[in-house]
Amino acid sequence: MAVKTDSWGRIDRRHRISKPFDPNEVLRQKSWLPFGNGRSYGDVCHNDSGVLLQSGGDDSIIAFNEDTGLLRAQSGLLLRALLIYLANKKWFPPVVPGTQFVTLGGALANDIDGKNHGKMGTFGQHVRSFVLHRSDGSTLKCSQKENRRLFEATIGGMGLTGYVSEIELALMPVASHWVASKNIPFRNLAEFFNENSRQETANHYNVAWIDSLATGDNLGRGVMMVGNHTDREKSPRYAMPRLSVPFTPPVPLVSGVPLRLFNNAYRWSKSRVRNDTVTTPQSFFFPLDALGHWNRLYGPRGLHQHQSAIPETDAEMVVEKLIRTSQQAGAGSFLTVLKRFGAGNSPGLMSFPQPGITLTLDFPNQGERTVNLLNQLDDITIAAGGRVNPYKDQRMSPATFQAGYPQWELLEELRDPRANSNFWKRVTKRRIVQPPAMESGSSTQRVNQARKQDVQKNPVINKLEKGRNALKSESS
Numbered sequence: 066m067a068v069k070t071d072s073w074g075r076i077d078r079r080h081r082i083s084k085p086f087d088p089n090e091v092l093r094q095k096s097w098l099p100f101g102n103g104r105s106y107g108d109v110c111h112n113d114s115g116v117l118l119q120s121g122g123d124d125s126i127i128a129f130n131e132d133t134g135l136l137r138a139q140s141g142l143l144l145r146a147l148l149i150y151l152a153n154k155k156w157f158p159p160v161v162p163g164t165q166f167v168t169l170g171g172a173l174a175n176d177i178d179g180k181n182h183g184k185m186g187t188f189g190q191h192v193r194s195f196v197l198h199r200s201d202g203s204t205l206k207c208s209q210k211e212n213r214r215l216f217e218a219t220i221g222g223m224g225l226t227g228y229v230s231e232i233e234l235a236l237m238p239v240a241s242h243w244v245a246s247k248n249i250p251f252r253n254l255a256e257f258f259n260e261n262s263r264q265e266t267a268n269h270y271n272v273a274w275i276d277s278l279a280t281g282d283n284l285g286r287g288v289m290m291v292g293n294h295t296d297r298e299k300s301p302r303y304a305m306p307r308l309s310v311p312f313t314p315p316v317p318l319v320s321g322v323p324l325r326l327f328n329n330a331y332r333w334s335k336s337r338v339r340n341d342t343v344t345t346p347q348s349f350f351f352p353l354d355a356l357g358h359w360n361r362l363y364g365p366r367g368l369h370q371h372q373s374a375i376p377e378t379d380a381e382m383v384v385e386k387l388i389r390t391s392q393q394a395g396a397g398s399f400l401t402v403l404k405r406f407g408a409g410n411s412p413g414l415m416s417f418p419q420p421g422i423t424l425t426l427d428f429p430n431q432g433e434r435t436v437n438l439l440n441q442l443d444d445i446t447i448a449a450g451g452r453v454n455p456y457k458d459q460r461m462s463p464a465t466f467q468a469g470y471p472q473w474e475l476l477e478e479l480r481d482p483r484a485n486s487n488f489w490k491r492v493t494k495r496r497i498v499q500p501p502a503m504e505s506g507s508s509t510q511r512v513n514q515a516r517k518q519d520v521q522k523n524p525v526i527n528k529l530e531k532g533r534n535a536l537k538s539e540s541s
């Protein structure tokens with residue numbers, strides 16, 4: 066059956082063939098891809114030469130131990146349903162993204178990160194085990210102890226190693242779901258970098274919104290939003306949006322004058338909020354969920370999101386360059402987010418976060434013009450030793466992807482031969498031997514040197530070598 070299965074960016078909208086997951090479909094279909102709730106921005110959740118296997122119907126909580134916080138659930142369980150179930154308990158998912166409308170399977174396969182990466186790392190770090198279905202008919206329990214290679218490749222593996230049907234997840238003990246929050250305005254990037262480390266130590270959650278249009282001494286001004294769970298008797302509500310964008314306007318409403326007005330109003334409203342306010346979890350974690358279908362505001366051609374992870378070395382300079390480049394292209398970003406990634410220790414082979422800073426920019430899709438800008442942002446990121454987030458992407462080149470994820474060939478070796486995605490076909494269609502030189506001159510040499518050091522320190526790349534050796538010994 067062909068049904069509309071979009072992703073959040075709405076760039077490539079079409080009817081796609083999808084079926085509810087059933088172990089037989091994994092054997093029967095020649096090409097397939099697991100599908101959660103389509104909250105990825107781009108094409109990691111699409112496979113236009115195959116069938117999407119939807120987890121949506123399999124959304125039960127199988128078991129929950131209130132003493133240990135260990136949850137066993139089907140992969141189609143929505144985060145929102147889990148939060149409602151936990152609302153009166155002193156347990157909370159250890160990592161939540163900016164929307165409650167993701168499935169546990171999608172959170173695992175994209176190894177999502179939240180506002181607490183510095184404290185809790187990624188979602189995958191809290192996955193104890195899962196059940197994986199492969200097209201050779203095997204149903205495997207995967208954990209750090211059993212089928213470890215597949216465990217590591219599936220976390221952040223974008224659905225390519227098989228279909229995950231059940232997940233065992235360790236939840237986080239909390240005083241309650243409510244958050245004591247503070248908003249801390251900063252005047253520019255230098256102020257952000259000065260203040261951020263201090264706030265990180267004092268708070269479990271920490272994220273900043275940036276006014277992408279501010280220039281000169283105010284470049285990078287914004288508001289840090291920090292918080293900690295706090296004790297409160299009353300169970301919070303996780304409501305569905307009361308307001309929704311009813312149709313797609315013919316032009317984007319999030320650029321030009323409306324964008325400038327929004328940025329000023331948002332900064333003003335955040336700067337006025339009283340400090341140490343007790344905030345509902347819904348408004349602290351998922352403010353965007355308050356407006357249903359807000360992605361329609363980007364107009365009929367949809368939106369691109371660009372999320373880069375940049376090593377700490379020169380991060381301030383690189384973030385400034387990324388923001389300036391988008392300003393010079395005349396493309397202000399609507400929802401610009403800056404936060405720090407901690408050391409983390411995800412078992413995920415392909416996990417996106419790396420220690421340093423992450424900047425998220427999003428732009429209405431204006432065709433080639435936007436793609437050219439995104440390519441420039443890629444080049445800046447890669448030259449700084451960073452990487453671009455595949456889970457938000459719809460157009461990254463093989464060169465950008467392979468430079469950021471030199472371990473990709475290990476995932477290719479473990480990929481289920483019948484699982485594929487539009488994203489994977491695009492970024493692996495040719496093998497790039499040498500990462501391209503992105504810039505010239507002495508600053509490039511410095512950046513490349515920094516990159517080399519980061520690569521040497523990068524546990525994921527070290528894991529690549531270990532993984533290769535393990536594969537060799539497993540197959541011999």
Ligand SMILES: Cc1cc2nc3c(=O)[nH]c(=O)nc-3n(C[C@H](O)[C@H](O)[C@H](O)COP(=O)(O)OP(=O)(O)OC[C@H]3O[C@@H](n4cnc5c(N)ncnc54)[C@H](O)[C@@H]3O)c2cc1C
Binds near residue numbers: 099100109161166179
């Ligand atoms: C408003 C908004 C805010 C967001 N904020 C964040 C954020 O703060 N941090 C962050 O990291 N991400 C964030 N995201 C992105 C989102 O969290 C991820 O893309 C998430 O993976 C989407 O989950 P999904 O269930 O919709 O999965 P889909 O988008 O449907 O699929 C995602 C991937 O998971 C695979 N997959 C899905 N189910 C299974 C399964 N059962 N077995 C194996 N593979 C499976 C798919 O093949 C695909 O590759 C945000 C997205 C939105 C729209």
